[in-house]
């Protein structure tokens with residue numbers, strides 16, 4: 039090694055030159071032999087390692103140690119595969135930006151089975167989860183679940199639960215404030231990351247389904263309108279909450295009110311998460327006693343795409359008992375007649391036709407209602 043270095047530096051020196059020519063005569067046969075041995079060892083090792091990769095999947099067990107040649111090539115399936123766990127480290131700006139991607143070619147080059155995303159906005163536990171498990175059973179291809187709970191809450195669903203690993207990165211929520219709409223947008227954005235989700239339903243821990251999955255799926259998927267409650271309500275709790283500072287984006291005749299519990303299709307979901315025009319106005323000028331979660335989405339969507347809205351919610355809520363909060367139903371309220379009324383005793387418009395099936399979900403149910411609901415769900419709801 040040293041002599042070679044010397045020859046390179048002092049190539050014109052005759053003595054070092056002669057040493058080099060001597061060495062080059064000796065080298066070829068030794069070098070060839072060593073190279074041959076190395077080559078054989080190399081070939082044997084690579085055959086062994088390929089076999090081990092194939093037979094034992096060793097390469098997959100040690101991520102990051104594979105040679106680039108062995109990496110799986112990019113495929114569409116890989117690019118669109120939804121994550122197996124919903125936890126990520128994107129902040130809201132990054133998440134909303136990523137979720138706003140919309141394909142510009144309308145025909146899918148794969149078989150897309152459109153799913154309903156059930157988005158649970160909760161404080162913590164989901165006491166009605168056993169009923170939901172029964173509801174979802176057997177429909178695995180047609181739904182996905184997302185749960186936003188208060189950040190410090192740690193859920194403990196078993197690995198066999200449909201709610202296991204369905205928690206999304208969450209932040210503090212104050213009821214009736216913009217942080218509530220932020221949480222709803224966060225749920226929508228996480229659900230939009232799965233290209234198969236076509237309809238998005240917002241639910242709470244006190245909500246239950248009052249029809250079977252197949253009826254709900256058909257009702258939502260065949261509807262020409264999204265079920266966003268949106269009415270122009272006179273009086274202090276409607277127009278009374280409008281603030282003139284919302285001009286020019288929103289004027290008084292555009293102001294709407296609706297239930298927080300909505301269903302939206304994918305296009306409207308993207309409209310909601312990409313909005314930067316209305317957001318600042320609602321954040322600044324709709325604060326309690328203006329409850330922003332009852333006005334922001336209904337008003338914005340009514341301005342942007344009024345023809346896509348059914349203007350009614352799919353979730354039954356009972357305000358008849360009066361007061362600031364709707365009625366909560368417990369064990370003693372649960373009866374066949376109670377649900378018969380919820381399911382059939384009103385008329386509304388569905389795809390421009392009158393119908394008596396107006397509600398697919400209902401709230402609010404106390405944990406004590408779970409037991410009688412589970413016992414009678416087949417008779418009451420058909421699941």
Ligand SMILES: *[C@@H]1O[C@H](CO)[C@@H](O)[C@H](O)[C@H]1NC(C)=O
Nearest residue numbers: 127128129130131132133134
């Ligand atoms: C998210 O992170 C980016 C990059 O660090 C930053 O520019 C942006 O302001 C952050 N957004 C939020 C909502 O924190």
Ligand SMILES: *[C@@H]1O[C@H](CO)[C@@H](O)[C@H](O)[C@H]1NC(C)=O
Nearest residue numbers: 163192193194195196197199
């Ligand atoms: C989760 O924890 C709650 C109490 O913190 C308990 O009542 C419940 O049984 C637990 N669930 C599971 C699936 O372990």
Ligand SMILES: *[C@@H]1O[C@H](CO)[C@@H](O)[C@H](O)[C@H]1NC(C)=O
Nearest residue numbers: 286287288289290291292293
């Ligand atoms: C509100 O704006 C709409 C659309 O620009 C307009 O047609 C309507 O006349 C306005 N209403 C009022 C009360 O200003």
Ligand SMILES: *[C@@H]1O[C@H](CO)[C@@H](O)[C@H](O)[C@H]1NC(C)=O
Nearest residue numbers: 263268340344345347348349
């Ligand atoms: C919902 O209300 C808007 C106006 O606020 C209207 O243009 C639209 O036609 C309504 N939708 C249905 C299904 O009636």
